[in-house]
Amino acid sequence: MKERLLTGDRATGSTFPIAAYVGTLKNRIERQEDYDTFIFIADYHALTTHFDNVSQIKENSLGLMKTYLSLGLDPEYVTFYRQSRIPQIYRLHVILSMLTKMPELERQPMLKEKLGLGYKLTYGLMGYPILMASDILIMNSDLVPVGKDNEANVEIASDLAIRFNSIYGKVFNIPKGLIGDVVVGLDGQGKSGKSTGGIYFTDDTATVKKKIMSMYTDPNRIHPNDPGKVEGNPVFIYHDYFNTNLEEVADLKERYQKGTVGDVEVKTKLFEAIEEFLKPIRAKRAEIDAKGDQFIIDILEKGEKNAQKVASETEAKILSAMGF
Numbered sequence: 001m002k003e004r005l006l007t008g009d010r011a012t013g014s015t016f017p018i019a020a021y022v023g024t025l026k027n028r029i030e031r032q033e034d035y036d037t038f039i040f041i042a043d044y045h046a047l048t049t050h051f052d053n054v055s056q057i058k059e060n061s062l063g064l065m066k067t068y069l070s071l072g073l074d075p076e077y078v079t080f081y082r083q084s085r086i087p088q089i090y091r092l093h094v095i096l097s098m099l100t101k102m103p104e105l106e107r108q109p110m111l112k113e114k115l116g117l118g119y120k121l122t123y124g125l126m127g128y129p130i131l132m133a134s135d136i137l138i139m140n141s142d143l144v145p146v147g148k149d150n151e152a153n154v155e156i157a158s159d160l161a162i163r164f165n166s167i168y169g170k171v172f173n174i175p176k177g178l179i180g181d182v183v184v185g186l187d188g189q190g191k192s193g194k195s196t197g198g199i200y201f202t203d204d205t206a207t208v209k210k211k212i213m214s215m216y217t218d219p220n221r222i223h224p225n226d227p228g229k230v231e232g233n234p235v236f237i238y239h240d241y242f243n244t245n246l247e248e249v250a251d252l253k254e255r256y257q258k259g260t261v262g263d264v265e266v267k268t269k270l271f272e273a274i275e276e277f278l279k280p281i282r283a284k285r286a287e288i289d290a291k292g293d294q295f296i297i298d299i300l301e302k303g304e305k306n307a308q309k310v311a312s313e314t315e316a317k318i319l320s321a322m323g324f
């Protein structure tokens, strides 16, 4: 039997930044055939920060699904579903919340980040990792590809699985994270995310060009013949992730450090590399858009049948272990 790979995305935007490719999308695309792959739209999870802004949830869910498919995630291998359609997740959330100690939630690094972005400290936001643990454990997941910013949440899920098993008897697998890098924004600040900015899979050529040409570089370099810094320079960070021409990148870095290449050339080369990366994805997206929303809903409904079956089997084990 194949091990299960599971991951999800909050429905807080209708499209992904290309940064998410580095964080988790690439890891799942490469492994979809080798694992029993479950990918879900975390639509209830979106409420942890967007409870007062739900009008976009449906559109966001469809948009994320279209991006998955245009990147090559394939319903033949992947069980796609909406979190809101799997009620066993919320019932497990109640149980796991009883086993979670407040300090575990208080020290989660993601909470600080979200509060820093101005989101309110609700009971739901505090419990974000418990909901995530419920997502992971109800499907008996083995491997969870996420970005570095979610690493601590996967650890909480493992801790809760171990705790539950030791109190009530073995029900859960102990999930492991598969951690990808978090990529900075185009200004070199924070992370590039669905709602925090970046280059998006759905950006057209003119938009990509505009965004790259106004990216931040080395702030201390004033003239093209000043030696510049490559480390921490957003333009080179993106080159390293998206330019497959390694010789070109090495050459640009060398000349940049010597002060023999201007920002415009470095950015133009990055623009060309990213366009190359986006071209096939855009073509696939156009095909998917032409099929209409019902095509997406059908894929979700089919996946939801499978996900509900797995979730109810796990729930039966949970209730039996607890003697309910």
Ligand code: TRP
Residues within 6 Å of the ligand: 006, 007, 008, 009, 010, 042, 045, 131, 132, 135, 136, 144, 145, 146, 150
């Ligand atoms: N926390 C993830 C994010 O930052 C989304 C998510 C919710 C998730 N539940 C999950 C990821 C379970 C992996 C497994 O978007």
